[in-house]
Amino acid sequence: MTTTTEIQIELHTSPTSQPDLNRLMEAPGFGKVFTDHMVLARWTTDKGWHDAKVTARRPLLIDPAASVLHYAQEVFEGMKAYRATDDRILLFRPEENARRFNASADRLAMPRIPEELFLKAVEQLVRIDRDWIPSGDGSLYLRPFMYANEPFLGVRAAEDYVFCVIASPVGAYFKGGAKAVSLWVETGYARAAAGGTGAAKCGGNYAASLAAQAEASRRGCDQVVFLDAAEHKWVEELGGMNVFFVMGYGSLVTPPLGGTILPGITRASIITLAGERGLRVEERPYSFDEWRQDAASGKLVEAFACGTAAVLAGIGLVRHADGEFVVGDGETGKLTAELRRELVGIQKGLAEDKRDWARWIASD
Template sequence: MQIHFIPAAQLKPKPESDFGFGKIFTDYMFEMDYDEQLGWHDAQIRPYGPLKLDPASLVLHYAQETFEGLKAYRTEDGRILLFRPEMNARRLIQSNQRLCMPEIPEALFLECLEALLRVERDWVPIAPSSLYIRPFVFATEAAVGVHPSSKYKFMILLSPVGAYYADGLNPVRIYVEDEYIRATPGGTGAVKCGGNYAASIIAQAQAARCGFSQVLWLDGKERKYVEEVGTMNVMFKIKGQLITAPLDGTILPGITRDSILHLMREHGLSVKERPLTIDELMDAGRTGQLEEAFGTGTAAVISPIGQLHYKGETIRIHNEKIGPLTQWLYDTLTGIQWGRIPDSYGWTHEIV
C-alpha cells in the first residue's frame, strides 16, 4: 500500500530517561481510513496531533473499538527488534471479527507498523526501556443507532516507556475481586477492546485505595475459578507445576503467555492449562505449596506476585521475593527481546 508521509514542521526533543509509561509520544503517528466502497485507503504517517472526529461517531456511543500492544527493542548493536508482531496482527483480526469490524490483513498490519518504525527508529530507547506500540481501530460513521459502522480508522501511536509498574520486578500485592466480574462465557473476555478495561476500572480503583497493585479476577459464572490479573494473564507454580487458566473464551490469549508456555515445554518443565479454583490456590498458599506466582503481558513482561488478599485473608508467596522460575523466564524472554540471547524460535522481527 502507498503510505503518504507528511513531515512535521518541528521535531520534539527526545527524552533519554524518566519516560514513565504511556505519557510521552513520538513525533509521528500512522493513520488509515476504511469505508465499505474503498476498503482500507489513504494511509499516511503524519505529525502526532488531535483528530477531527464527528461527535456522532459510533465509537463514542457504542464502543466499537479494538486495540493491540507490543514493543520495539533496541539491541546493544543498534538493531531494532519486534517480538512476535504477527501474533498481534492475528489477534487484532480475531478481535475485529468479534466486534463486526473490518479485518486488517496480517501483511498490511506489518507493513504499516514497519513504515512508522522506520521513520521513528531514533525514538527507540536503550534497554531496559523500550518503545511501546499501540495499534487501534475504531468506528467513525456519524450515526446514533446500534449497528456496525460503515467507516473506521486504523491508527498506530508510539511511546517510549520504562517499567509498567513503579516497583519494577519487585513482587506486587494483588487483591482477589469477588464482587465485580470481568468476563462471561460468550462475552468479549478474549477480545482486546476498550469496553473490557472500562468495566474493570472500578475494581482496580478500589484495590488501589487499599494499597494493592492489581486485581485478580474470578470467573463470571461461578466466581470461583481464577482467570486474569488486571491487564495480564496469571500463572502459579504449585508443587513444582506451573498452572494457568485455559483459553476458553473468557481470558485474553496473551502473546507473553504463549511464549512462556512454549519455553516451559521446550525445557521439559511441568506446565498445565487447567481451571484453578481460588480455594485451591489459597489452600496452596497456606500450606506452602504455592511456590511462585506472576502476571504476564507485553507491558510488564513478567510481574512477580508477593501477596494475594482474599476475603480478609492474605497469603505471602516466596517470602515476597521473586522466585527462581520467574526470574529465569523474565531473563530469557527479555534476553531474546533485546537480542542478548540467540533467538532459536524465530520470534524476533528486525526493522530494516
C-alpha cells in the same frame, strides 16, 4: 471493494525529533509521553482500506455522533519495539499481534486489516521515530487501534473506520520495577462472561475493570485479579495480564483459554519456553481456594503475571475480603526471574532466537 497496503509518508520535523530519552524515561507514569508521528488509514464499505499514511501526531478530528463514542466499536493491540546492543531495532512476534487484532475485530463486527498493512504500519512508524527507542531496560510501546468513525445513532456495525498507530517510550510498568507485586482478589465485579468479549482486546473490557482496579488501589494493591463470572470461584486473569502458578514439583498452572480470557502473546511464549525447560504446563481451571491452600502448604512456590507491558512480574502478596497471604517468600521467584531474563533476551536480541520470534527492522 479495493484494498491497498501502500503507506504514504508525510515527514514531520518538530523540536522533539531528537528527544532527551533520559528525561522522558524519568517522567512519572507509563504511556504518558508520545513520539512525533502516527500512522492513519481508513476503511469504508465502498473503498476498503485506503489513504494509509505516516503523518505528524496530532489530535484526531472526530464527529460527536461517531459510532465509537456511543456504541464502543473499538479494538487495539499492545506491542513493543526494542533497541539491541548493536543499535538494531526489533519487534517481538508482531504477526501474532496482527492475528489477534483481526480476531478482536471479528468479535466486534469490524473489518479485518490485511496483516501486511498492519505490519507495514507498525514498522514504518518505528523506522521514522527510531530515535525515541530507549536503550537498556526501556522500549518503545506501540499502540495500534481501530475505531468506528461513521457519524450515526443506531445499533449496527459502522461503515467507516479509522486505523491508527501511536508510540510511547516506556520504562517499567510497575513502580517497583522487578519487585514482586501485590494483588486484590475481586469477588463482586467480573471481567468477562461466557459468550462475551473477554477474548477480544477492546476498550470496553478495560473500562469494565476500572472500578475493581480502583478498589485494589484503595486496598494498597498494585493490581486486581478477577474470578469467573458464573461462580466467582475460578481464577481468570488480572486487569490487563495473564497469570501463572509455579508448583514445587516442576509444573506450572495457568487458567485455560475459553472465551473469557485474553489469549496473551506473552502467555503463549511462556508456555513454549517453560515446556522447553522440561516443565509441565497445565492449562486448567484453578480456584481461588486452591491458590490459598497451595500457598499455605508450600505446594505453590511462585506466581507471576505476564503481558506485553509488564513482561513478567512476580506476585508476592494476595489480599482478599477475609485477609491476605504470601506467595512463596513474598519476593519474585527464581523461575519467574529466569523466564523473564530468557524472554527479554530474545526480545532485545541478546539470546539465541531458535523460534524466529524476533523481527528485525531495517533502518530504511
